[in-house]
Amino acid sequence: MVELQEVAMKEFRESFVEALMDLAAKNRNIIAITPDLMGPMGLAPFAKRFPDQFFNIGIAEQNGVGFAAGLALEGKIPFVVTFSTFTTGRAFEQIRVDVAYMNTNVKIVGMAAGLTGGLTGSTHMGIEELATMRALPNMTVVAPADANSTAAAVAAIVDYQGPVYLRLGRPADPIIYPEDTEFVIGRAFELRQGDDVALIGVGPSVYQCLVAADNLAKEGINCRVLDVATIKPLDEEAIVACARETKGIVTVEEHSILGGLGGAVSEVVAGRHPCRVERVGLRDVWPPAGDMNDLRRIMKVDAPAIEEAVRSVLGR
Amino acid sequence: MTIIQTDKIRRLERIAWELRKDVVRMFAHSGTGHFGGSLSCAEIVACLYFDVLQIDPKNPKWDGRDRFIISKGHSCPTVYAALARLGFFPDSWLDEFEDTGAPLTMHPDMHKIPGIEASTGALGHGLSIGLGMAQAAKMDGKEHRVYVLLGDAELQEGSVWEAIMAAASFQLTNLIAIVDRNTQGVDGPTEELIPLEPLGDRWRTFGWEPREIDAHSLPEILDGLAWAKEAKESPRVLICRGTKGKGVSFMENNPAWHSARPTHEEIQLAFQEIEEALGRLQ
Numbered sequence: 001m002v003e004l005q006e007v008a009m010k011e012f013r014e015s016f017v018e019a020l021m022d023l024a025a026k027n028r029n030i031i032a033i034t035p036d037l038m039g040p041m042g043l044a045p046f047a048k049r050f051p052d053q054f055f056n057i058g059i060a061e062q063n064g065v066g067f068a069a070g071l072a073l074e075g076k077i078p079f080v081v082t083f084s085t086f087t088t089g090r091a092f093e094q095i096r097v098d099v100a101y102m103n104t105n106v107k108i109v110g111m112a113a114g115l116t117g118g119l120t121g122s123t124h125m126g127i128e129e130l131a132t133m134r135a136l137p138n139m140t141v142v143a144p145a146d147a148n149s150t151a152a153a154v155a156a157i158v159d160y161q162g163p164v165y166l167r168l169g170r171p172a173d174p175i176i177y178p179e180d181t182e183f184v185i186g187r188a189f190e191l192r193q194g195d196d197v198a199l200i201g202v203g204p205s206v207y208q209c210l211v212a213a214d215n216l217a218k219e220g221i222n223c224r225v226l227d228v229a230t231i232k233p234l235d236e237e238a239i240v241a242c243a244r245e246t247k248g249i250v251t252v253e254e255h256s257i258l259g260g261l262g263g264a265v266s267e268v269v270a271g272r273h274p275c276r277v278e279r280v281g282l283r284d285v286w287p288p289a290g291d292m293n294d295l296r297r298i299m300k301v302d303a304p305a306i307e308e309a310v311r312s313v314l315g316r
Numbered sequence: 317m318t319i320i321q322t323d324k325i326r327r328l329e330r331i332a333w334e335l336r337k338d339v340v341r342m343f344a345h346s347g348t349g350h351f352g353g354s355l356s357c358a359e360i361v362a363c364l365y366f367d368v369l370q371i372d373p374k375n376p377k378w379d380g381r382d383r384f385i386i387s388k389g390h391s392c393p394t395v396y397a398a399l400a401r402l403g404f405f406p407d408s409w410l411d412e413f414e415d416t417g418a419p420l421t422m423h424p425d426m427h428k429i430p431g432i433e434a435s436t437g438a439l440g441h442g443l444s445i446g447l448g449m450a451q452a453a454k455m456d457g458k459e460h461r462v463y464v465l466l467g468d469a470e471l472q473e474g475s476v477w478e479a480i481m482a483a484a485s486f487q488l489t490n491l492i493a494i495v496d497r498n499t500q501g502v503d504g505p506t507e508e509l510i511p512l513e514p515l516g517d518r519w520r521t522f523g524w525e526p527r528e529i530d531a532h533s534l535p536e537i538l539d540g541l542a543w544a545k546e547a548k549e550s551p552r553v554l555i556c557r558g559t560k561g562k563g564v565s566f567m568e569n570n571p572a573w574h575s576a577r578p579t580h581e582e583i584q585l586a587f588q589e590i591e592e593a594l595g596r597l598q
Contacts, residue, residue: 052455058485063444063478070448073433074456078448093438094475098445102426102435 009172010147013042013111016168019151020079023158024050030158031071031078033057035064041081041111061091065106069098072105077158083117084110084126084167088133099163100136107157107164108133113143114203114254115296116169121289126167127282130202131259133165134232140185141231143167145206146176149229152183160185167203167231171292174207176227188235194222197310198242198249202228202261205252205280205301212306221310231261236268243269248276248313254301257281278309324367325534326597331401332362332534333594336563338397338410340586346414348577350422351567352560353391353467356498356531360556363537364463365398373403376430382460383449385434387442388467388496390575392424395432404431440473442466443493447479450491461545465494469501472510477522484523489547493524496531498560504571516555525550531558564589 024030024046032046036059047054057064061080065087068078080087087095087108099106110126112118117125134141142157142164144150150168157164176191191206192213199209206227213223224246226238242249249269251262262279269275280301287299296302335358343349365371369382386395393413400407405419412418419428423437434445446464453460470476483491497515499505506512516526527543529536537556544552560574561567564586567576578586 055451057482058478060475060478060482062440062475063447063482066441066444066475066479067448067451067482069434070445070450071452072448073445074449074452076448076452076455094441094444097435097438098441 007174010175011172012144012147012150012169015147015150016109016154017042017046019154021046021049023155024053027077027158028053029076031055031076033064033068033078033080035059035061035082035086037082043081061086062094065091065094065108066098068106069094069102069104077105077107079107079109081109081111083120083124084113084129085124088126088129088165092132096136100138103138103162105161105163107166109166109168111168112170113167114169115287115292115299115301116171116173116204116254118171118292118295119289122286125287127254127287128256128259129165130167130231130253130255130261131263134264138163139232140164141167142185142229143203143231144183144229145201145203145227146173148175148177148179148181149183152181153229156183156185169204173204176207176210183229186230186233186235188238189227189229190224190238191227192223192225194224195246196222197313198224198226198246199252199306199310200226200228200239200242200249200261200265201252202231203254205254208296208301208303208306209252211303212310215303216307216310221314223310228261231264234264234268236272239265239268240272243273243275248278250278250280250306250309250313252280252301252306254296255281257283276313278313280305280309328362328366328534330594330597331366332358333563333590333597334401335362335394335397337587337590337594338400339393340583340590342393342396342410342413342420343578344583345411348575349393350390350575351564352500352574353388353496353498354393355562355564355567356558356560357391357394357465357496358562359532359534359537360465360494360496361394361398363534363541365402367538368541369463370460371431373431376404380458380460383433383446383462385436385442385446385462385464386424387436387464388439388470389423389436391467391496395424396420396429399429399431405429439467439470440475443476443479443483446491447483447486447488450483450488451486453490454488461490461492463492463494465496468495468497468499468512468515469506471495471512471515472506480519480522480524483551487549488551489549491551492541492544493551493553495553495555497555497557498531500560500569500571500574502571502574519553519555523550525552526555527552528555528557531556532562563593
């Protein structure tokens with residue numbers, strides 16, 4: 001098994017802010033908005049370097065999202081950055097109407113989503129927002145797997161005209177992609193070939209898939225690993241290929257198994273190529289607060305849980 | 317205030333009643349409508365669209381235009397009537413109001429209707445959107461203004477006060493709020509639900525300069541809008557005190573007419589009262 005300590009680590013947050021600053025220097029229409037969370041979101045350097053492109057809107061997420069929609073209607077590219085639940089929960093109707101329905105070029109950045117919220121607990125951890133965001137027409141939902149793909153995703157999101165929900169972890173997690181990696185919205189990335197079982201992961205769970213695949217290879221089980229990276233629009237062809245070419249699919253996400261990646265993949269294969277789908281994720285429960293990696297183990301969204309799901313698919 | 321019956325005032329007064337007539341015409345077609353709030357804002361909409369707003373019906377997206385958001389989206393028929401009259405779209409669209417698939421809907425869709433800046437309907441959104449538009453104009457050194465018409469009961473939404481606080485903090489003097497203080501929500505008087513008074517003081521303590529005027533006095537609205545445009549440090553709000561359902565006697569101050577399905581006779585009576593008012597203006 002690959003030990004976490006052996007791989008390079010980087011914060012999603014750090015990478016996101018660095019990328020946004022690079023882009024904001026070139027494109028003065030890029031605006032960062034945060035509801036009194038400049039520090040925790042890592043935006044202090046942005047605010048210092050681009051004071052005219054930064055707004056601390058106060059603890060008022062609904063107004064923050066509506067404000068962003070108004071800016072976007074005038075040609076700005078606003079990023080609203082806070083804990084994932086505060087916008088997608090508190091300001092859901094503003095996201096629904098002012099962003100998705102009005103189809104404004106607003107980017108909602110949900111930081112510390114899933115179990116990466118760790119000690120903050122369920123008040124702060126988005127565990128349902130992939131489901132709610134992907135249910136909104138016009139909304140694109142992106143969830144990169146590591147810090148480097150986060151940087152690439154931010155560039156792709158700036159180039160893309162339209163509403164985006166960007167789901168990010170916050171703490172340091174293992175690096176999977178090289179620094180110069182490309183990110184194409186709507187394209188899944190096959191990180192490992194294999195025809196026994198397909199592991200389809202999103203966000204930090206992709207690394208857990210790679211670890212599980214390594215371990216299973218020692219047992220002679222060859223897993224394909226797919227980083228979907230974009231939950232919506234989903235790369236259906238890559239998923240159908242998994243269904244066709246392997247004995248079954250295991251989806252892995254730090255999110256409820258209801259309506260997120262597992263739901264989205266199941267919808268695709270049910271319609272196009274029915275196959276066994278095991279969903280690894282939060283099983284309709286509120287996770288406790290705690291260390292992120294402890295939570296991954298306790299909530300069974302880590303490599304051993306994935307390995308167990310793979311064996312279940314193979315009937316072993 | 318001394319009312320000077322200039323030609324302009326007479327023209328705008330007449331337009332306000334013509335807008336009312338078109339509102340009833342639309343609701344007669346659809347069989348139902350938000351009478352109360354659509355009728356109460358007729359003078360406000362007339363002053364804005366036919367005197368104050370810098371807009372170009374032939375070029376609805378003209379960059380230099382003033383922006384107007386009807387945050388109380390359910391009252392948009394009055395705005396539809398104004399837009400049609402100005403030529404943003406054919407008058408015949410009014411006769412298709414609420415037809416399935418037709419552009420003019422109960423709540424306005426910015427992607428289907430020329431001249432509509434934001435898709436409103438869910439309350440408590442418009443001022444925040446206007447805040448963003450006004451901030452963008454300030455950043456880009458543009459001279460146009462952003463006007464937002466709010467319902468009074470809409471001010472029960474906390475999000476509105478978030479926007480009010482932010483606008484004062486950002487000193488957005490190019491953002492002008494107009495409150496249609498017709499005193500009624502869906503279920504009755506606001507003061508019997510969750511009271512809003514003293515409304516002017518509330519805006520003032522949140523950092524705005526309020527002026528309270530008569531929602532049906534053209535001179536007061538015109539003076540008020542001119543005053544609001546001269547904001548120096550704090551944004552300005554016009555609190556327009558008026559009558560819900562204004563102009564049709566049996567609808568006035570009657571919560572049953574917030575949204576209602578009138579009989580044929582009631583429609584005829586409404587038309588008759590509006591025609592009589594227009595007759596008095598001759």
